[in-house]
Amino acid sequence: MINMLFSYCCGLLALLFSLGLTAQPLFDSHLHYSAEDAQRFTPHEILQLLDKNAIPYAAVTGTPASHVSSLYHLAPERIVPLLGLYRHSDEKSSWTKDKSIIPYLKKELARGYWQGIGELHLFADDRHSKVFNKVIALASEWQLPLLIHGDPAVIDKLYEIAPEQPVVWAHAGTFPYPELVSDYLRRYPNLSIDLSMRDKRIAPDGIINDDWYELFVTYPDRVMIGVDTFSTTRWQLFNSAVGTIRNWLAQLPDEIALQIAFVNAAKLYKKPLIFKGDAATKDAIQ
Numbered sequence: 711m712i713n714m715l716f717s718y719c720c721g722l723l724a725l726l727f728s729l730g731l732t733a734q735p736l737f738d739s740h741l742h743y744s745a746e747d748a749q750r751f752t753p754h755e756i757l758q759l760l761d762k763n764a765i766p767y768a769a770v771t772g773t774p775a776s777h778v779s780s781l782y783h784l785a786p787e788r789i790v791p792l793l794g795l796y797r798h799s800d801e802k803s804s805w806t807k808d809k810s811i812i813p814y815l816k817k818e819l820a821r822g823y824w825q826g827i828g829e830l831h832l833f834a835d836d837r838h839s840k841v842f843n844k845v846i847a848l849a850s851e852w853q854l855p856l857l858i859h860g861d862p863a864v865i866d867k868l869y870e871i872a873p874e875q876p877v878v879w880a881h882a883g884t885f886p887y888p889e890l891v892s893d894y895l896r897r898y899p900n901l902s903i904d905l906s907m908r909d910k911r912i913a914p915d916g917i918i919n920d921d922w923y924e925l926f927v928t929y930p931d932r933v934m935i936g937v938d939t940f941s942t943t944r945w946q947l948f949n950s951a952v953g954t955i956r957n958w959l960a961q962l963p964d965e966i967a968l969q970i971a972f973v974n975a976a977k978l979y980k981k982p983l984i985f986k987g988d989a990a991t992k993d994a995i996q
């Protein structure tokens with residue numbers, strides 16, 4: 711009996727070990743680590759959650775920025791710190807009229823470690839905002855990608871001003887229809903999308919939708935994944951959110967899944983395509 715139990719436990723450990731080693735590594739391109747999250751999870755616990763889910767790299771923003779900074783300084787090789795615009799969560803709806811955000815951003819950028827700006831929320835009516843214009847100029851000056859949660863008209867306005875600016879369009883935009891998204895990716899070569907919070911559209915009932923599949927195989931180098939931990943509850947459900955993403959990724963051709971899961975974000979944020987101890991990724995990329 712003891713022998714049986716022993717071999718069962720060994721088998722289970724071997725299985726878990728192999729699962730850990732063979733899981734597709736993910737680069738999460740859209741996480742938040744804000745004040746409420748920091749009350750529930752320490753930076754160390756966030757890294758443990760990433761480890762558990764085979765996520766070697768993550769782009770993380772937060773309100774206020776100090777929590778992201780703490781997380782980044784704990785694992786600077788793994789965390790891509792994105793500078794949020796909001797010092798308090800209520801600035802999410804007022805920032806387009808708040809000129810004080812610009813000196814704040816300048817002061818933060820001067821620290822030298824921020825690797826992107828956003829997530830900024832912006833809708834069509836506010837696309838002519840002078841503050842937005844200045845944020846674009848700062849992103850260009852520092853050569854940092856912008857993470858934008860916004861309407862198609864906002865993307866049009868941005869590319870009118872700064873055609874070379876790398877942008878990640880959060881959640882595949884506010885009107886996430888594959889035909890529309892495809893049109894925007896065709897028109898703007900420096901635009902990418904993240905698919906956070908769009909799992910139900912991408913794979914209703916778990917099966918990948920044909921139109922999304924078509925979008926991914928047409929633009930395999932312009933698409934990224936992300937959980938988008940917009941609330942502490944989302945962090946608590948992190949493992950299952952990652953599982954949902956992995957389920958539809960597994961339905962794509964291996965090479966395309968790898969690009970979307972990892973390579974595209976690694977290229978955008980200048981992280982190594984191969985990380986220590988991961989032979990599977992090395993083989994797939996070569």
Ligand SMILES: [Zn+2]
Nearest residue numbers: 740829938940
């Ligand atoms: Zn977000």
